[in-house]
Amino acid sequence: MPLTDFGADELAHYRPESPAPHDFDAFWQGTLDEARAQGGAVKGERVTDRYRLYTVEVDDVRFPGWNGEPVAAWLLRPQGAEGLLPVVVTYIGYSGGRGLPTEHLFWSAAGYAQLVVDSRGQGHDTPDRPQGDGTQWVEGFMTRGIDSPENHYYRRLITDCARAVDAVAELPGLDADRIVVTGGSQGGGLALAVAGLLGERVAAVMPDVPFLCHFRRAVQIAGEGPYPEIVNYLRWHSRDKVEQTFATLDYVDGVHFAQRATAPVLFSVALMDPVCPASTVYAAFNHYAGEDRTMTVWPFADHGGGCGSTPPTQLEWLAERGLTPRP
Template identity: 80%
Template sequence: MRTSKRFTTGQRVTDRHLLRSVEVDDVRFPGWNGEPVAAWLLRPRGAEGPLPVVVTYIGYTGGRGLPTDHLLWSAAGYAHLVVDSRGQGHDTPDTTEGNGTQWAEGFMTRGVDSPEHYYYRRLITDCVRAVDAVADLPGLGHRRVVVTGGSQGGGLALAVAGPASDDVAAVMPDVPFLCHYRRAAEISGEGPYEELAKYLRWHSRRHVERTFTTLSYFDGVHFAQRATTPALFSVGLMDPICPPSTVYAAFNHYAGEDRTMTVWPFADHGGGYGSNPVEQLAWLRERGLGVPA
């Protein structure tokens, strides 16, 4: 087992999953309150030199899954850190989950009575510290870190790109969740924003305003205003879960001059599906973040 200030790399699990071209490590790093957060670190087998690193955050109610779920980026020559979501995955518990209000199933109202208690304060802290921790592993290009994810993962990538702009070379939020909470709760026809709508349906107007005050601290629109790193967004124009207007709200407030939106006109919440990584790989290469052939 290798240890460093911010990373513990445990058993190499490549052989367990019968992978021959990829090396996989089961890692832990300290997240919120120093609590260990699980992640997979995948690298092309035998790769030398500092590799550009893609840090991926996961969609709502998902965890890091298995290494075999995440082979694209290592196949393209990148190091790939796949970060578990506390309380949502099986390997990173949310030990403070009972602190604060939770009215409905899910995570959207967990601790929503105050910014100090809100669930996403802890999860976003984990995600920022994942970028911090990359610098402690040898062979990784810690100045060439790309943060990305779809849906919740896209919202988390935006949340990291703001406060960690100096350490992030690019951000790629796909159909991002956690943007413009109020509008999303008002118009979304499916998915997690309905948890907020159901919660607010039974509370007074005063309670509604307090709830959205809490949520404003964790809104991707506000994080976008602090982010200057190059950004590649994507949006599905028929997305019922993360309505396009909420994605465009974050995109239009993004502070960086180098911002691009990939538009999928007839797409639902899956966005571009398998076509989107092709766009991402080309976009990264254009910005000097590709892997040499």
């Protein structure tokens, strides 16, 4: 995959003008208030024996998300852990769900608790109920409800992700003062959104090659992945839907969440990424409001980023900030 975006020096200073909608904060505060008002209990069932695991405890969790609807998650933690554990809330990449707990053993092996959040409609355990007229313009999720911010798919998914952090306080053995949000690609964009929405309730954020950032540029240069879904839609609606489309996407753009996020942040970017082009990642990074911000650059990587090198990099970064499990 050739280098098709800006060079490294230009990327480091790339900070495009990106004003959020005037009612952005009120829109999201109202959305979260409405979801929380629906109530609902957080429930967990111990299922460790089902997966023949001996060093990790696994709970199958349901918590109330958008509109109070139950969202599935896995809670994993080291077997026999005592005291309150820091918890890594993990969001999933595009077209994937929480999968099986055996796919998520790294953080518990490192001594952390981990809450792995299903993605409504993308995974198999949390259905999505489209809002408005339910129009699905092209295959995928990018244009589901694209007619308005109120109806858009990512309003529902981001709400689920924020409510996952709310659920941490109701799950035993977790330290609600040491919550780390993370994910790759779509999961990274969702982690940024949660950090921007929940402020000091998030102790750290680690968006890995994040998606959902700087839509107006992304749709122009991304050659693969979900952004072309928007291009395909606008190809047929370029006469009358362009500004309405981007006006909707402005409410879920990671750049605007980054402008409100203050927790220590570890970004990563791959300079040969055809799915989440490097300039879109730097747009969010260079707008990030917090002072403690770090970028890990993988100069010859595609959307896989650092692959196996990413987890140890994240562990080291968390240790430098004192976010490690207590002995």
